[in-house]
Amino acid sequence: MTHANETRLAQSLPSSVPFVGPETMERAQGRPFAARLGANENIFGPSPLAIHAMAEGAKDNWMYGDPENHDLIHALSTHHNVGPESIIVGEGIDGLLGYLARLFIEPGDAVVTSEGAYPTFNFHVAGYGGVLHTAPFKNDHEDPDALIAKAHDVNAKLIYIANPDNPMGSHHKADVIHDMITRIPDGALLVLDEAYIEFAPEGTAPAFDTRNPNVIRFRTFSKAYGMAGARVGYAIGEAARMKSFHKIRNHFGMCRSSQLGALAALQDQAHLQSTLKSVTHARKRIGEIAADNGLTALPSATNFVAIDCGQGGDFAKRIVEELTTENIFVRMPFAAPQDRCIRVSCAPDDDLNLFAAALPRALKRARA
Numbered sequence: 001m002t003h004a005n006e007t008r009l010a011q012s013l014p015s016s017v018p019f020v021g022p023e024t025m026e027r028a029q030g031r032p033f034a035a036r037l038g039a040n041e042n043i044f045g046p047s048p049l050a051i052h053a054m055a056e057g058a059k060d061n062w063m064y065g066d067p068e069n070h071d072l073i074h075a076l077s078t079h080h081n082v083g084p085e086s087i088i089v090g091e092g093i094d095g096l097l098g099y100l101a102r103l104f105i106e107p108g109d110a111v112v113t114s115e116g117a118y119p120t121f122n123f124h125v126a127g128y129g130g131v132l133h134t135a136p137f138k139n140d141h142e143d144p145d146a147l148i149a150k151a152h153d154v155n156a157k158l159i160y161i162a163n164p165d166n167p168m169g170s171h172h173k174a175d176v177i178h179d180m181i182t183r184i185p186d187g188a189l190l191v192l193d194e195a196y197i198e199f200a201p202e203g204t205a206p207a208f209d210t211r212n213p214n215v216i217r218f219r220t221f222s223k224a225y226g227m228a229g230a231r232v233g234y235a236i237g238e239a240a241r242m243k244s245f246h247k248i249r250n251h252f253g254m255c256r257s258s259q260l261g262a263l264a265a266l267q268d269q270a271h272l273q274s275t276l277k278s279v280t281h282a283r284k285r286i287g288e289i290a291a292d293n294g295l296t297a298l299p300s301a302t303n304f305v306a307i308d309c310g311q312g313g314d315f316a317k318r319i320v321e322e323l324t325t326e327n328i329f330v331r332m333p334f335a336a337p338q339d340r341c342i343r344v345s346c347a348p349d350d351d352l353n354l355f356a357a358a359l360p361r362a363l364k365r366a367r368a
């Protein structure tokens with residue numbers, strides 16, 4: 001009996017998954033986490049209007065969602081003042097990054113990212129046979145100069161940068177990104193992941209320029225809008241580029257009630273503003289908890305804080321494990337030297353109080 005073979009590419013890929021989910025960890029531990037602070041989720045939650053829209057919309061989930069995402073795209077077009085033909089909506093940034101790789105990457109194509117940057121991008125690139133080249137972080141920031149230089153060296157097709165960055169929470173000002181855009185090598189496309197942009201200081205996002213075919217920008221309802229489980233993201237770029245996504249995307253990929261939820265969330269900018277206030281407060285509180293324990297919180301332009309634990313990755317890993325034993329879910333960066341940190345999501349005081357109580361015990365055991 002012979003069986004169908006996977007493609008040679010699929011056979012060559014590791015069977016590992018980039019993230020072990022908190023649910024997997026809870027099943028392994030046999031109990032739920034008391035505080036879920038590891039996945040950069042927005043624990044302050046969605047707008048009540050979005051919750052209402054999704055709940056109301058649930059009864060209509062017998063219908064597929066609008067494959068054109070018409071209403072949401074037009075609302076985004078008004079919100080960002082870019083033409084609707086320059087916007088596509090998809091199943092979160094993650095889903096859209098998959099489409100991007102499918103559109104641009106053939107086996108052997110060179111792709112540049114930072115060492116230890118957002119791994120889901122790498123996962124999609126590898127899935128289409130792309131070859132990843134990395135530039136190191138510089139002072140806990142992704143390094144635009146090194147990324148551009150590397151892209152020249154390897155003749156890269158895609159260059160990835162997240163601004164603000166995950167996992168360090170650092171950011172570059174708009175003029176730094178703008179300057180990077182002016183230096184994109186011929187034949188390359190800049191993948192500008194702005195998952196956290198709403199949390200960043202004014203002046204972090206360059207103005208949209210949808211005439212430029214060499215930049216695609218990615219945004220999401222998962223983070224500031226607090227709707228990670230609804231899976232709604234969008235990308236903005238030159239109209240002809242964006243049109244190409246329709247050739248390969250999953251036309252019925254969007255959940256109908258999620259489309260309604262995202263539309264309502266976008267229309268509730270007051271809720272977004274109150275979330276941003278809560279996140280600012282939580283960032284400060286996480287900084288205090290770190291300082292109380294002799295650790296250093298790094299500045300954050302996101303809804304999470306990287307805490308420098310002062311030693312190498314092994315020590316940070318022990319802290320993460322000990323916090324897991326304490327029923328506190330946090331994660332840590334994958335690559336050195338960023339992996340000296342643990343990464344903690346902003347959350348209401350109740351969750352952070354649990355973290356504050358558990359951290360000294362976890363540290364003590366990690367040091368032992």
Ligand SMILES: *Cc1c(COP(=O)(O)O)cnc(C)c1O
Pocket residue numbers: 040091092093094095118162165166193195219220221222228231232233
């Ligand atoms: C969380 C995150 C995403 C994922 O966004 P989704 O829209 O939920 O897929 C993308 N990029 C970065 C840098 C992130 O941290």
